[in-house]
Amino acid sequence: MKVLRLTPQTSLDLLPDYLWDGESPALSSRMVVCLRQGRIDRVVPRASYSPDGSQQLYLPHLTLLPGLVDAHVHLALDGLDFKAAVARWQDPEAMIHCIKKELEANLEHGILAIRDGGDASGWNLWARDRAPHEGPVPRIVATGRAVHKKGFYGSFLGPPLTPPFDWQRTVKDLAAGGSDQIKVIVSGLVTFKNWGEVGPVQFDFNELRLLVEAAHGRGLKVMAHANSDGAVRQAVEAGVDSVEHGYFVSDETLHKMAERGTYWAPTVAAVANRLQVAKAREYNPREQDIIRRTVELQLKKIAHAHKTGVRLIVGTDAGAPGVYHGRSYGDELSFFLAAGIPSRAVLRAATSIGAGALGLESELGSITPGKLPYLIAIAGNPLEDLSALQRLEVVIIPEKG
Incomplete structure (x- = not known):
């Protein structure tokens, strides 16, 4: 398992193969989660994604979801x-x-x-x-x-x-x-x-x-x-x-x-x-x-x-x-x-x-613009099989803890 601790100045684009945002009934495929100044700035389809020079992290075969x-x-x-x-x-x-x-x-x-x-x-x-x-x-x-x-x-x-x-x-x-x-x-x-x-x-x-x-x-x-x-x-x-x-x-x-x-x-x-x-x-x-x-x-x-x-x-x-x-x-x-x-x-x-x-709904719990990137990447579809949560590959967490 890899742990990424992000600073408030972080600009990073996450490119998972699949994404669950914390609410939707199904996974989304080939989305990009753009982090700017340590927060989620936008979530866009990869087809309409235009790199701006920010660092990129590809997450092949993985599902990104809220921690x-x-x-x-x-x-x-x-x-x-x-x-x-x-x-x-x-x-x-x-x-x-x-x-x-x-x-x-x-x-x-x-x-x-x-x-x-x-x-x-x-x-x-x-x-x-x-x-x-x-x-x-x-x-x-x-x-x-x-x-x-x-x-x-x-x-x-x-x-x-x-x-x-x-x-x-x-x-x-x-x-x-x-x-x-x-x-x-x-x-x-x-x-x-x-x-x-x-x-x-x-x-x-x-x-x-x-x-x-x-x-x-x-x-x-x-x-x-x-x-x-x-x-x-x-x-x-x-x-x-x-x-x-x-x-x-x-x-x-x-x-x-x-x-x-x-x-x-x-x-x-x-x-x-x-x-x-x-x-x-x-x-x-x-x-x-x-x-x-x-x-x-x-x-x-x-x-x-x-x-x-x-x-x-x-x-x-x-x-x-x-x-x-x-x-x-x-x-x-x-x-x-x-x-x-x-x-x-x-x-x-x-x-x-x-x-x-926890009173943190404005900070975490979903992959939504404005929230902090408390995120995990796993192998599998947790909507079909919750045991996929046991196949944890990446943890992303803000520096403030």
């Missing part, structure tokens, strides 16, 4: 050993090494933009601010530290809050600390002891509504960790921008999400990958059966969400047990396919729609 987006990761976790990863937060040298490896793994799988769901030590902010100076990395949207209620799930994601809540102050402090979006923990985790069991809801509707208003007042989106239909519905009605996980959501709530334009990252791999050989030993047969049933239901909900018009996005929850940065992205795509989602819809969730959830 992939992972809308939910945790760079401070590695998917291997949760306790060891959290302990490592106190070792800057080890953390920097691990985060660099995780960012490299994303690039190696064509993932050129990620949204980090937070960690209590704020390593995701370091990754966004410092890693681009070390070499080519994906574009990082960082939530900093997540909002959660004292005594409830989420202590490793951010400091606890105690009522009464001063949401204006909380959001102001998070924004001042560098948060690109606000991450709120609305519910607990899905447990596997009993079918459908989820940790309790942490905030009531009015509390969530006021948090969302405070965030939106500062131009910040809100991503909500929410499981159980009650938690998801409350978050959606409060106006959050994206729902993370969303296990046991009802069809009625999915309709509300479609009406409101709420993004949904179903994070199937975060549950399904617990059945991988090494992880499965941690669960007894009854718990393994509950995990399988939970995944089966989530796939049905994804199918219904697609039919309803929910803005599905691809988020792996990389760093969760058994979910690895970069390489687990293919797992999540395969679950979308298993839910019956057409390849083009999966690709849109992984590119243009995902970019919207």
